[in-house]
Amino acid sequence: MNDGSQAKPTAAVLDFEGSGITNQEAQVLTQRFGSELVQTNALIMVERNQMSEIINEQGFQQSGCTSAECAAEIGALLGVEKMITGSFGKIGNSYTIEARMFSVESGETEKTVSKTYKGEVDGLLTEIQIVAWELVGLQAPADLLAKAGITAPVEERVAEAKPKKKGGSKWLRNTFILALLGGGAYYYLTTQVEDDLPEPPDPPASGSSKILWEGSR
DSSP, X not given: OOOSSSOOOEEEEOOOEEESSOHHHHXXXXXXXXXXXXXXXXXXXXXXXXXXXXXXXXXXXXXTOOSHHHHHHHHHHHTOSEEEEEEEEEETTEEEEEEXXXXXXXXXXXXXXXXXXXXXXXXXXXXXXXXXXXXXXXXXXXXXXXXXXXXOOXXXXXXXXXXXXXXXXXXXXXXXXXXXXXXXXXXXXXXXXXXXXXXXXXXXXXXXXXXXXXXHO
C-alpha cells in the first residue's frame, strides 16, 4: 500500500460499459470496483455523487465515454489526475472484465487489466476486486487471492509463517555463534591435551626383567 511518502493521485471512475448484462448490473459492478480502489489506499477517489453532479451540470453523459480523449475531458472538469474506465461482458456463464487507467494530462492509457472469469456471480465480484488492486500496481490481499483460488507467492507465505516473537532472529544468531564457539573449544581442548601429555617411557631392555628377578632372590 501507499506509505504516504508521496502524494497520492486523485482519480475518478466512469461507469463501465456492459455487454450481455443490464446497465443496472454494470453500475453495481462498477460501484464494487470503485469501493475496492478506495481500499487499495493508492488513489484519492472522487465520490460518485459529487462526480455525477459535476458531469450533469456540464451536460456530459457517462455512458459511451470510453475513449481516452473523452475520459481526459471529463477528468479535467473533475480536477483529477487519473480517469478509470472499463467494461463488463457476459457470454453464457463466462464473464470478461477490462479496466483502463488514463492520464488526464496526457490523455494516454497508463495501465490496462483484463480478466476472464467462468462461474457464479459471487466469484465475479472477487475477480473485480482483484482487478482493482492490479490496476494500481499492487498485489491483492491474501484473503481475496484465496477466495479466487490463487496461491500467494512462496516468499509471502514464508514471511507469514515466520514467528512473530520479538528477538527470535537474535536468539537464533546467538545460538549459532555459541555452537561455533563450542566446536572451537572442543577442538582446542582435544589438541591441547594431546600436546601436553608426557611421552610414554621406553620399554625395558631385553632381559632386564630376568636380571631383576634373579637379583631379588
